[in-house]
Amino acid sequence: MGDLLLIRLLRTHLRPYRQELTLVIVLQLIGTVASLYLPSLNADIIDFGVVRGDTGYILSTGGWMLAITTLQILCSAGAVYFSARAAMGFGRDVRAAIFSRVGDFSAREVAQFGAPSLITRTTNDVQQVQLLVVMVCTLLVIAPITGVAGIILALREDVGLSWLLLVCVPVLLIAIGSIVVRMVPQFRRMQERIDQVNRVLREQLTGIRVVRAFVREDAETRRFGDANSTLTDTALRVGKLQALIFPTVLLVLNASSVAVLWFGAHRVDAGQMQIGALTAFLNYLLQILMAVMMATFISIMIPRAAVCAERIQEVLGTEPSVSPPLAPVRELRAHAELEFRGVEFRYPGAAEPVLRDISFTARAGTTTAIIGSTGAGKTTLLSLVARLIDVTAGAVLVDGADVRELEPEVLWRRIGLVPQKAYLFTGTVAANLRYGNPDATDEELWEALEIAQAREFVEAMPGGLEAPIAQGGTNVSGGQRQRLSIARALVRKPEIFLFDDSFSALDLATDAAVRAALRPHTRDAAVLVVAQRVSTILDADRILVLDGGSLVAAGTHRELLATSPTYQEIVQSQLTPEEAA
Structure with missing residues (x-):
């Protein structure tokens, strides 16, 4: 449900930024193609330039690699710029939409949500979805293209090592997926705990005279401490799960690199594979796993963003009980009756x-x-x-x-x-x-x-x-x-x-x-x-x-x-x- 609401929110409020998103896709596509082409050039330098001692070939191919790298840098910078524009505009528009809808609410709807919750939904919740937009714009094109094209290019270098792809990629997906699934309910609880902290803090600041008049500073301090500790405990549980992700990714990456070098060295020694091809295969495998890791970053943010989107859509989807008339009367007789x-x-x-x-x-x-x-x-x-x-x-x-x-x-x-x-x-x-x-x-x-x-x-x-x-x-x-x-x-x-x-x-x-x-x-x-x-x-x-x-x-x-x-x-x-x- 939350994922569907997230998709609806993104589709609705990113529509005005189609031009920026198109530029992001084009630039990311060019940059991704460039990054995928570099390992092949590197393999050619090793197999045809170094082995043969052809300095001219090394310099010319190295020049091409430098030019492609420059193009990749420019495309990445441009993609980040336009994705940031789209994401910031998206956040501005969603906040404006929430503010406009809350402005139409009657006292009944405001009491239903509560002022602290409405503030959290307008600020923190929108920020979480906005961060997801930045990540999606930055990595959405890179991850799938790198993953698919990397597999094809790795197989082109050497089919004999392809079984490593069938092992490493599923292992990484299963390991990361098991962690992300456990994070989803914790993200929901964390947003609710943020609401609770905001509510207690707002009450204490608004009612500070009452607190002091009844000498309740210690009691209110304990009440805030309880709410703060609850939020901290939830955030720690989320943080511990997040902390597992990077060691897991690094473990799979390093184990995969060792496996490629170990089994690839045997193939090179047997004359079934060239050194340059082994280097390129290793680069492609690392790019594939990095693509999986980038997809993981998005998958980490999606659960929390989905919860936030659900809370945002709850506000945007609530029809005010006091609605403007379809055929309003605009003129009245001046009797003040x-x-x-x-x-x-x-x-x-x-x-x-x-x-x-x-x-x-x-x-x-x-x-x-x-x-x-x-x-x-x-x-x-x-x-x-x-x-x-x-x-x-x-x-x-x-x-x-x-x-x-x-x-x-x-x-x-x-x-x-x-x-x-x-x-x-x-x-x-x-x-x-x-x-x-x-x-x-x-x-x-x-x-x-x-x-x-x-x-x-x-x-x-x-x-x-x-x-x-x-x-x-x-x-x-x-x-x-x-x-x-x-x-x-x-x-x-x-x-x-x-x-x-x-x-x-x-x-x-x-x-x-x-x-x-x-x-x-x-x-x-x-x-x-x-x-x-x-x-x-x-x-x-x-x-x-x-x-x-x-x-x-x-x-x-x-x-x-x-x-x-x-x-x-x-x-x-x-x-x-x-x-x-």
Whole structure:
């Protein structure tokens, strides 16, 4: 299975490099023919030049050998150059294909593979297949031609020693084959162990504050040590098997050389063979065995490359659960109306849906708050609007059009999402804010920062808008990351705002200031707010109460206090009777 996937991957992504591959084949063919011709010339020098003492013949034939050797060197250099171009281009294209496919994945597919595994497949796995491409381009023509032609030319020199070929070549193939067969499962385990090391390392680096806060450095060190040791043990098993290959090859080569010289010397002594022919036969036998060894190099790499190709094709062959429509809607009326109509969402294989029969409408100029216990489905509900995942029943409509039928760019241009976990990219403050609108001016950026109550701390940063932001925004606080994320959404100027518990890291005063500043700038937009704190949604136009994935109540704060036991329970757990009133 892995070999078939490897062939498919090579055939698909090497197609653009047919010209380079053709040049490689031609150059390798010329170089191989040249190398096969040299032993015959060497035999002629010995048998006709040295024996007869013909210096002129020796010099002329030696000149031809020098010219052929020069041609062989040039052809080899050219073949390596063009094979490297093809292999590097192949690696670039496969990495781009994986990145493009992962970019189309929904949150479900990303969670299915896991970020560490996707990184390994994009880097290490592609590199292994790329190395195989280099080896195949370099040795694919040389090995079979040298093997077949070498046998023919060796038999032409002397048929009496041909039985040595029938012994040496199968012995080498059987010895190497038995080693390679044992390496295949070890290569698969090694790629899985690399995934495991990447996963542990990523968790520890991302959660370093948690590790230190709970004084778990020793435990995490042991956990990484276990994963690292497992990888090392697997790599050692592979290395031991690989280490057997070269001694085996050298043993067969040396034993074959001794056998040729021993039995050939007897034939020379009996007058059945000339010295030059014996030298040529020995050279051809060594070339044949070297061809087998080159084929062995490829056979060593094929198992690991096949495993890597299988993992790569698994990503490329996974169809995103969120797919673009075949006949997309590209125009919408500008009403910023969002409607959930009998929405259900269920993960594949799950016994119960995460959301069931959710129906409501959020219109322009209104704020709809969503509240409920942990695991009620609040974040999932917002994810359905932006098509991070798709409904399994019912429909989500924006301005009367099903989001599944909308051109993705048309949908996403209308949405400003501030996720539950604020994430910033490596770069500057300005670059992060312009993620929502690349054409935004500095004045627009400062305006968004002021609304998000972030202007003061950005002005205090060295460089202001050009202040550097570390990966994930780790050089700013959690509250600052949230305010920058809110500003990023404001710069986009969307028609639908989705705030997924986006004020949780803000103190009450900053929270109130941000909401007050947002109100005039979102008056023409539909606003959906997921919240945990009741105090922050008291003035929402409508509050939706989720419980166990179902919409159990909807209304204003006062209406829900009077009619919804679930909402009353949430309010009583957070507010005093005076505050709730």
